Amino acid sequence: MFQDIEPHKFSCEYVPTTPKAGDRVLIYNDAAVLMKCKDNGGFELPTLSDLEEINHPAADGLQYLFSIDDNAFFLTLQKQERCPGFVFKSPQVFRKFEPGWLAFAGATAAHLGQWYAQRRFCGKCSAPLSHKPDERALLCKACGLVEYPKIAPVVIAGIIYGDRLLLTRNAAGTYRQYALVAGYVEIGETLEDAVRREVLEEVGLHVKNIRYYKSQPWAFSGSLLSGFFVELDGSDQITLDTRELSEAVWLRREDIPPAPSGFSLTWTMIEAFRLGQVS
Numbered sequence: 293m294f295q296d297i298e299p300h301k302f303s304c305e306y307v308p309t310t311p312k313a314g315d316r317v318l319i320y321n322d323a324a325v326l327m328k329c330k331d332n333g334g335f336e337l338p339t340l341s342d343l344e345e346i347n348h349p350a351a352d353g354l355q356y357l358f359s360i361d362d363n364a365f366f367l368t369l370q371k372q373e374r375c376p377g378f379v380f381k382s383p384q385v386f387r388k389f390e391p392g393w394l395a396f397a398g399a400t401a402a403h404l405g406q407w408y409a410q411r412r413f414c415g416k417c418s419a420p421l422s423h424k425p426d427e428r429a430l431l432c433k434a435c436g437l438v439e440y441p442k443i444a445p446v447v448i449a450g451i452i453y454g455d456r457l458l459l460t461r462n463a464a465g466t467y468r469q470y471a472l473v474a475g476y477v478e479i480g481e482t483l484e485d486a487v488r489r490e491v492l493e494e495v496g497l498h499v500k501n502i503r504y505y506k507s508q509p510w511a512f513s514g515s516l517l518s519g520f521f522v523e524l525d526g527s528d529q530i531t532l533d534t535r536e537l538s539e540a541v542w543l544r545r546e547d548i549p550p551a552p553s554g555f556s557l558t559w560t561m562i563e564a565f566r567l568g569q570v571s
């Protein structure tokens with residue numbers, strides 16, 4: 293999946309280092325990230341050396357994010373003017389980015405970039421926030437409030453009925469391939485409660501035997517996805533919530549198309565069912 297970057301090792305412990313010339317820097321302005329244009333039409337994350345070349349003012353104010361192997365990643369929210377050879381892109385650029393370990397790094401850095409950008413002031417007393425020295429958190433020195441990075445939990449449900457799996461298509465957005473029932477966990481719910489509620493809301497079905505499968509950090513929506521396989525409990529009659537879904541169909545194993553990639557947890561789950569690894 294997207295986060296599987298072996299043999300590289302992602303280290304999220306908050307142990308800030310001094311920026312080195314080859315470390316990557318995410319310049320996050322107005323929900324976009326500055327990318328360096330490559331000769332072949334692709335993009336790469338700028339390094340600290342690149343920042344010096346374009347006279348970015350942040351060299352002494354970089355925020356440490358995380359490391360992969362010996363490569364540290366830093367963030368700056370300081371404004372960058374347009375400059376030749378660089379372009380601002382949506383963080384979605386990391387969905388199709390090579391190599392995979394830098395795609396994961398870029399997306400994760402952008403998730404943090406968004407959080408830092410939206411937490412400049414204390415939500416309790418409006419004073420400016422500053423970084424807590426000992427952990428990845430923002431501190432209000434005026435009132436003591438501490439803010440941690442925001443991660444929204446999401447459940448994904450693979451609903452099984454005999455040798456069939458319920459596949460859906462979203463009503464909105466640009467993603468047009470098959471997906472599974474999914475939704476955000478609400479306050480006060482367990483993950484299992486969220487699975488039961490989302491399935492009932494989106495397709496009008498009752499489910500039982502809720503089994504955890506795998507999880508995936510999904511920076512593109514600021515989420516942590518938890519995948520479950522569940523069994524149909526009762527009628528297989530679908531009542532579609534057309535605000536969320538345009539289609540929901542029961543497909544037999546042999547009729548499910550092979551996964552286009554193992555990039556997402558959704559397709560990893562669909563493929564696991566198609567290949568008979570879960571039933």
Ligand SMILES: [Zn+2]
Nearest residue numbers: 414417432435
């Ligand atoms: Zn405060």
